[in-house]
Amino acid sequence: MMSRSHSYPAPESAVRLSQLHQGARARVLGTDLPGEDTALLEALGLTDHCLVRVCKTGEPFIVQVSTTRIGLAESVADRILAAPDPTA
Numbered sequence: 001m002m003s004r005s006h007s008y009p010a011p012e013s014a015v016r017l018s019q020l021h022q023g024a025r026a027r028v029l030g031t032d033l034p035g036e037d038t039a040l041l042e043a044l045g046l047t048d049h050c051l052v053r054v055c056k057t058g059e060p061f062i063v064q065v066s067t068t069r070i071g072l073a074e075s076v077a078d079r080i081l082a083a084p085d086p087t088a
Contacts, residue, residue, distance in 0.1 A: 059074050
């Protein structure tokens, strides 16, 4: 289950998912969304420590997890904390 962003120390490189540019890759660290919203994202594959690739910024903000693309409201992407993947 995804952690709340306030429940763990975030790495210094952590950013909001919405701050990443198209093509960027990152590891999801957690969210400050309500539990039911977090559960829905997890059901779609957007879980703690999963690797995502930003396919499109703006509305909708689209990320790819494995082979699945997920469209998010930019306001939701702004509440997901991620660590950019330096190998990308």
